[in-house]
Amino acid sequence: MISERTLPLLSAIAVLLILYGYGSFAYNGFFGLRLAGYLLTDNAFIIVTAVGMAFVILSGGIDLSVGSMIAFICALMAFLVVKLNLHPLWAILISVLVGTCFGTIMGTIIAVFKIQPFIVTLAGMFMFRGLGYVINTQQVKIDHPFMTTLSDFGVYIGQGELNFVAMVMLVLLAVGVIVSKYTRFGHNVYAIGGDSNSAALLGVNITGTTIRVYALSGFYASVAGILFAVATGSAYPEVGIAVELDAISAVVLGGTLLTGGVGYVFGAFIGGMTFGVIQQLINFDGSLNAASTRIVIGVLLLAFILMQKVILIWARKVTAKPV
Amino acid sequence: MxxxxxxxxxxxxxxxxxxxxxxxxxxxxxxxxxxxxxxxxxxxxxxxxxxxxxxxxxxxxxxxxxxxxxxxxxxxxxxxxxxxxxxxxxxxxxxxxxxxxxxxxxxxxxxxxxxxxxxxxxxxxxxxxxxxxxxxxxxxxxxxxxxxxxxxxxxxxxxxxxxxxxxxxxxxxxxxxxxxxxxxxxxxxxxxxxxxxxxxxxxxxxxxxxxxxxxxxxxxxxxxxxxxxxxxxxxxxxxxxxxxxxxxGKSLDELSKDTGAESRAVQDTLFAIDQYGKQRCLEPVDLTVARGEIVGLAGMLGSGRTELCNLIFGVDSVDSGEMTLAGQSQSIRSPKQAIDAGMAYCPEDRKVDGIVAELSVRENMILALQAKRGWLRPIPMAEQKAMVEEMIDRLSIKTPNMNKPIGELSGGNQQKVILARWLLTHPQLLLLDEPTRGIDVGAHHDIIEIMNELCEQGMSLLVASSELEELVVFAHRVAIMKDRRKVKELTGSEISQQSIVAAIAQ
The missing domain is CATH 3.40.50.300 (P-loop containing nucleotide triphosphate hydrolases)
Structure with missing residues (x-):
């Protein structure tokens, strides 16, 4: 069970538990379903974005466009519902389709013309941000009874509320985990992230897999945008700035190697929750300001990357079998 | 049959x-x-x-x-x-x-x-x-x-x-x-x-x-x-x-030596290695090269020819043996040290290890000399041009001008530019690995001429080649490699395609 493969994820879980345990010990009201439910909701859209990002990173790529994608999808939702008077269900469907299409286009450019994903998605990042401003430059309230129904929907488990946003996140997380582990597409993603030359010689369709990876990331980012719109009931163009970096950090904190091929999609959830717990610790403390969150996350990220290197070196030494 | x-x-x-x-x-x-x-x-x-x-x-x-x-x-x-x-x-x-x-x-x-x-x-x-x-x-x-x-x-x-x-x-x-x-x-x-x-x-x-x-x-x-x-x-x-x-072999008829490449008595040894080797790479080898001598390294692909050249030039580090060059004991750990000691090396794969395709003929040619001088002491442009001009002339390199990107030249001319690059550093020992691979017949002939000329001038050459008929023509001595070992050395009139093949087949 504990091996070179699982150790980064296990240590990510350990870090999360330690932080949570510390909070429960130090502060009243930290431990319990109420905060757990809140954490799930509050970090849902980071986690959803990070699940898509996990696929991209596992395939050896990067997607910088997701933060802008969230802003663009929010703006699009507002436009469709408020200006065009579409039912939110239709707006959601159209937004997800548009987001997935943009992801597909970026993936196609990356795969067919063999351009670095960093540059292509950086271009996407600027474009989607700009497109968001084109649709509306100010904050818009998305007023529709259906949107309110969605955001109010939830089941109580004890004191904790599992609301619509958290449910969608958990479902999409489960889908992501299953796709990565139990489908050929998922295995192909690991293969091209592990060694794309070998993968090609083994017969993996590199182009098709790459396109689908970015399409999937576009899909997850657009769902994150919709969750944001539902949760806040509004859209403004500055939404989601630097969320791509938060998502990448969540993936890395969840034990996935930035070089691709190694890690678990489930780690995105752990990483995202770690973010949330740190934030709550700082909130509960009260004496620290918001900047401390960033500092702690920065330190944790560094520690994690160093730890992965150490594990790798250790694993090479210990587990190399002279069969 | x-x-x-x-x-x-x-x-x-x-x-x-x-x-x-x-x-x-x-x-x-x-x-x-x-x-x-x-x-x-x-x-x-x-x-x-x-x-x-x-x-x-x-x-x-x-x-x-x-x-x-x-x-x-x-x-x-x-x-x-x-x-x-x-x-x-x-x-x-x-x-x-x-x-x-x-x-x-x-x-x-x-x-x-x-x-x-x-x-x-x-x-x-x-x-x-x-x-x-x-x-x-x-x-x-x-x-x-x-x-x-x-x-x-x-x-x-x-x-x-x-x-x-x-x-x-x-x-x-x-x-x-x-x-x-x-x-x-x-x-x-x-x-x-x-x-x-x-x-x-x-x-x-x-x-x-x-x-x-x-x-x-x-x-x-x-x-x-x-x-x-x-x-x-x-x-x-x-x-x-x-x-x-x-x-x-291109032809099976016996091609005996027809040039005046008699064995020079090894009275003036320039270069010697003693039990030079590296584990899993090359078994210890003894070899000497005299001043003005061309020593051939024969052997099949994977026999250790290229490995030996790499070890001598410091591309790989040896783990046993000693080297002397011009009477001084040397410990070569990197190509830089080898160049400073007076060696030069044209590697086997010109495209990968030799040329910088986008740079001009002139820039490619002065690369090694500039590196030897150190990058803080640029060679004046006028001096560069004069040197390059002379080399183009001396090696009859066919290029419209010295500013043409080397990648646009034919393989033979590229090889000559690389040769010129090393000649400009005035090496005492020149290592060539497959100098005639992939170039046309005319250039083939030119390069062998140049090699003969260089050794007339007192330069020593160590040439690894799989083209036996060529080795027979230009080498004064041939060391035969097999299974990463030196198995035999042939001198003067002993050198023939037949004898080399026999030694490899043994």
Whole structure:
């Protein structure tokens, strides 16, 4: 069970538990379903974005466009519902389709013309941000009874509320985990992230897999945008700035190697929750300001990357079998 | 004669029949009208020196390259693979020298990739592992398939790669240099497996440069040279010296030395190495080069020629032995030290190690001299131009002007520019690895002329080459390498193609 493969994820879980345990010990009201439910909701859209990002990173790529994608999808939702008077269900469907299409286009450019994903998605990042401003430059309230129904929907488990946003996140997380582990597409993603030359010689369709990876990331980012719109009931163009970096950090904190091929999609959830717990610790403390969150996350990220290197070196030494 | 024998036995239709296969790259014929066939259940060695066309052949066969002309019949039907995956589904699987599996995935995931057993549309890990175990059993491996691939040695990974290749109803297995990174025991294990597969009716194309292994395992041998088909032989009927001749010799008539390259008495030794070697790379070698002498390094591909050059120049570090140059003991650990000591090296692969294609002829030429002076002391432009001008003239390099990017020159002229680069540093010892590979006949001649001229002027040269007829012409002494060892040294009138071949075949 504990091996070179699982150790980064296990240590990510350990870090999360330690932080949570510390909070429960130090502060009243930290431990319990109420905060757990809140954490799930509050970090849902980071986690959803990070699940898509996990696929991209596992395939050896990067997607910088997701933060802008969230802003663009929010703006699009507002436009469709408020200006065009579409039912939110239709707006959601159209937004997800548009987001997935943009992801597909970026993936196609990356795969067919063999351009670095960093540059292509950086271009996407600027474009989607700009497109968001084109649709509306100010904050818009998305007023529709259906949107309110969605955001109010939830089941109580004890004191904790599992609301619509958290449910969608958990479902999409489960889908992501299953796709990565139990489908050929998922295995192909690991293969091209592990060694794309070998993968090609083994017969993996590199182009098709790459396109689908970015399409999937576009899909997850657009769902994150919709969750944001539902949760806040509004859209403004500055939404989601630097969320791509938060998502990448969540993936890395969840034990996935930035070089691709190694890690678990489930780690995105752990990483995202770690973010949330740190934030709550700082909130509960009260004496620290918001900047401390960033500092702690920065330190944790560094520690994690160093730890992965150490594990790798250790694993090479210990587990190399002279069969 | 051999062909007659072959056709007489060849009653059953062959499994694979290659007819007039050709493939060119930018005007160079990498495969030129090649025809031969592979029988069912035979181990067929495919041999040839570097650039003979072996890997091009494999890539054309498996659809990695498209063919220019020719036909391939597999089980009597036209065979056209679009890529290696397609070739595999048609029954032709390839295992390359570098294991082409995914190091970060488990053995099971590697073995079942693209072909995972599924239940209700999702991969069943249990069934996948079961299938992986069956595949491993076929190659006699008893390992835990849930472990990550890179936890296993290269030899085991190689067997896993073969297991994967066999897994999908392979009828023809191509093994490209499978033994290059294996030790003797691992090779034996691989050979047992090959014999077993042969008994099951699987045909194997075995590409290697280890001739003794060819004799140990193969039934027939096909030799390619310069992209052309030489012949197919029954292994048992072919003496090793004949085989070597088929691989390297352009003509079989005895070419004796006709130049005045008599052995110079080794009275003035410039360069000597004593027990120079490195584990798993080169067995300790003794060698001397006198002032104004050309010493040839002969041997087949993989014999240790290039390794020796790399060790002398500090590209690789030795772990035993001593070197003296011009009376001083040297400890060379890097090319920079070698250059400072007065050596220069034109490596084998010009395109990879030698030229900087985008830079001009002038820039390429002054590179080594500038590096030797240090980058803080630029050579004045006027001085550069004068030096380059002189070299272009002296080596008759054909270029419209010195500012042309070197990549646009012909191979022969590129080689001359590289030679000029090192001559500008005024080395005492010049190392050349395959100086005439891939260049046209005229340039060939020029380069040999230049080498002779240099040694007249008192420079010492150490030249590694697989072109025996050339070595015979210019070398004063020839050291013969085999299996990463120096096996013999020939001097003066002893040097002939025949004697070199005999020494290699021993």
């Amino acid at each position: 051999n062909m007659n024998v072959a056709t007489a036995v060849d009653e059953a239709p062959p499994l694979l029949s290659i007819q007039n296969l050709s493939k060119g790259f930018a005007g160079v014929r990498a495969l030129d009208d090649v025809s031969f066939s592979i029988r069912k259940g035979e181990i067929h060695a495919l041999l040839g020196e570097n650039g003979a066309g072996k890997s091009t052949f494999i890539k054309v066969l498996t659809g990695v390259y498209s063919r220019d002309a020719g036909q391939i019949l597999f089980e009597g039907e036209a065979f056209h693979a679009n890529n290696s995956g397609h070739a595999q589904s048609l029954g032709v699987s390839t295992v390359y020298q570098e294991v082409n599996l995914i190091p970060t995935m488990t053995v099971t995931e590697n073995l079942t990739l693209l072909n995972q057993p599924r239940r209700f549309g999702l991969i069943s890990p249990r069934k996948a592992e079961q299938r992986a175990r069956e595949m491993l059993e076929r190659v006699g491996l008893n390992i835990d398939p849930s472990e990550q691939l890179d936890h296993f040695s290269i030899a085991v990974q190689q067997l896993i790669a073969i297991a994967r290749a066999l897994g999908t109803k392979a009828k023809l297995l191509i093994l490209d240099e499978p033994t290059a990174s294996l030790d003797a025991d691992e090779v034996s294990r691989l050979f047992e497996l090959m014999t077993e597969l042969k008994a099951q009716g699987i045909s194997i194309i075995f590409v290697t440069h280890f001739l003794d292994q060819v004799y140990r395992i193969s039934d027939r041998i096909t030799v390619l040279r310069n992209g052309q088909y030489v012949d197919t032989y029954n292994t048992a009927e072919l003496p090793q010296s004949e085989l070597i001749r088929a691989m390297v």
